[in-house]
Amino acid sequence: MTSYYRPGSASEAVAILAANPGAMVIAGGTDLVIDRRLGRADPRAPLVDVTGINELRGVRWDGDELHLGATATISAIESDPAVIVRTSALAEAARVLGSVQIRNMATLGGNLCTASPAAEMVPPLMVHDAVAAIRGPAGERRQAVADVVTGPRTTILASGEILTNVRLRAPALSGSCYLRQTVRWAMDLAGVGVAAWVLTDGTGREAAVQEARVALGAVAPTAVLVPGLESLLAGAPPTTERLGAVSAAASAACEPISDTRGTAEHRRHVAGVLAARALSIAHARAAGLWSGGLAPVNGRASAVTSSGERA
């Protein structure tokens, strides 16, 4: 019989981990239960179930700050009305992750800590400049989500540390979008996943971009932020020409592999296309021009650009 612990607080969880070297944290179990059965994780390792810890739960807004508990389920994120409107990229990533059953079990913290190159929630968290709180024997430290995942299946969490929450701000005049390309329209991992976030200086078609971020998933060993966007976009609306430059920058930021979900060349191309599309939708949302609800699954979204064309 495997030792199984269900602590009621984060400090208790940390103490149990310290006392049981080799123990593993389990949240939704949608990755770990499979890994244990297949021997990718030690099936005899003691389990520390963090889903009983109140302080790790839930989706909560405090003004324009969003507080996501590590064990917030993907379905809770998908269905939060303010997440849908204010941090749309998170809702758009959540609602394409797995199936209803998987989303009811899978947690945000598990998605981050599993550190899959295709992990759905990571690019949206990165463009929203989210900060993770990590608790260990020495107390709590904060780390940008962009720095938490260090490689395929590796994170900066030391053994004995747990992720407790992720926080981000959603200021007025900001908007975001997540689009992904898959082979099947549901129950598939992303071939390419793209999140975009824009802060504008006002509303309407001519609203200029103040800040912008684009992050790409599944096209490199970890999700990557596209560098150099400020100089391409800041101070003006995202015209077709500027969006073309965003596409090129996104394609250039990829280091894709070829597999059953697409060739490296195809992934690089699709990343560019989706980056421009996601960015123009994020701009439309920030500038109050978007009334289309969440973008359809599988990247097939279009938005009207500032020059009036369909992107």
Added chain:
Amino acid sequence: MRISITVNGDPVAQPVDPSDTLLSVLRERLHLIGTKWGCLTGDCGACTVIVDDRSVVSCLQTVGQIDGADITTIEGIAGRGRMMNDLQEAFVTHGAAQCGFCTPGMVVAAEQLLRDGVEPNGAAIREGLAGNLCRCTGYSKIIDAVLSVALARME
């Protein structure tokens, strides 16, 4: 750690290992074999059960995580003393089962979808059942059956 759960209204008396999957407890300890043992990777949905008003894949659910929960399996979906509910009857009348292997998971997932108030249209039902694979029917008759109940229950 002592686990207390109820399955289809009955408390489970025997001790279970908290790291065991709900699927293995249901089938091997409680002999409730309507819940199917399919892929064990969360992909097929044949093992779907309801845990406190949420559908989950029981092959990936450890029982330690659902201490105190009420579980409903296909054996309990119609309610006590009833053979079948309206949804199960619709599966029969629409010919929505062939080999039947996916059917328990499909019915349980669809029942929770209906309780959650799925929009009565094919697209919403398809999306809601994306985690349940069927190798036989081609899905159309399953969607028709669920849609008929979604509409009937609105009346």
